[in-house]
Amino acid sequence: AxxxxxxxxxxxxxxxxxxxxxxxxxxxxxxxxxxxxxxxxxxxxxxVYEPELTLELPRAETVGTALNALAHCAEALYVDGHNSEADVEALAGAQLIARWLPQVVERPREREARTELLLGACHAGAALGKSFLALGHAMAQALGGRYGLPHGAMNALALPPALRFNAEAAPAAVARFGAALESDDPAQRVEELARLGGFERLRDFGVPEEDLHELAGTVVERAGAKANPRRASAADVEKLLRSIW
Incomplete structure (x- = not known):
């Protein structure tokens, strides 16, 4: 500011x-x-990236912010206006995050693991800076803004349904993201990584089921939803939100 x-x-x-x-x-x-x-x-x-400053980061914040970075990688590959420069950064970031996040969770004070994860986040940030956000982030922003929930945790939950929704419109991009994660099912792999932080369902964060219909209407008005490769209606978004509730 x-x-x-x-x-x-x-x-x-x-x-x-x-x-x-x-x-x-x-x-x-x-x-x-x-x-x-x-x-x-x-x-x-x-x-200035200094891995020493991340050694005490708690597990939930580690996994949440790393999954936020991973969402930047995924969305940079297929958002409207995606480009080759951002793609290079996104794929490098996704590969490093998927490889090193489990090791950081297992050995949180190991400097090599923290350094490699921070490097992955650096690539993810560069991808974000060269590209834009899409539907997963629109969902996460709406949830976090309304209920004061952690942005990373909301991205961890919102990215898998967004990937499944976008696979029809951007199959090559989703497949490239999966290859970086060494998975034929990138949405499932993201869910596995999210569980490292204890992130599984919206209900676990106190999101009321009766709010999902109204919430979906706010999601589709966000810039990320409008830049998504497959335009989502409010009914589409409500279905996605219910899939993770």
Whole structure:
């Protein structure tokens, strides 16, 4: 926010795997970590990656932010306006995240594993910076914004149904993503990775089933849903949300 308001350059030192350091967007939170607002217009000019700063990151935040990064990789491959430069970063990031996240969960203080996972997140952030977000993120943003839920956890849940939905319109891109994950079923592989953080169903986060219909209507109005390779109706999104409820 300070960079956007002043025009000063921004140098980020990430302590998670989310990839926001590659974008001009920001959120503003109060001392209790409640989101108070956000915007765009920051001036990122440098990023310093120090794996030591991630060694104490708890499991839920590790898996959640890594799955957010993995969602950036998947969506960069098929979103409207996807491009070859972003594809290279997305595939590199997906491969590293899928390979090293389980090892980080098993050995959270091992520096090599944390370093490789952070490198994967770096590639994922670069893919995000060169491309855009799609339906999975639109669902995650709507859920997180309405209920104050962790963005990474919501992406971990939303990405698998989005991948299945988009496989019809972008089969080659989804298959390339699967190859990077070393899986013929990338949606299932993402679900396996999500379970490392304990992320399985929306109901586990207190999302009311009766809200899903209204929530679906807000998802389709988000930019990510409109940039998705297969246009989703509110009924489509409600079905996807129910599949993970």
């Amino acid at each position: 300070a960079s956007a308001a002043s025009g000063l350059p921004l140098v980020s030192v990430p302590t998670t795997y989310s990839g926001a350091e590659w974008t001009v967007f920001f959120g503003v939170r109060d001392p209790d970590r409640r989101l108070q607002g956000g915007g765009s217009g920051a001036h990122p000019t440098g990023i």
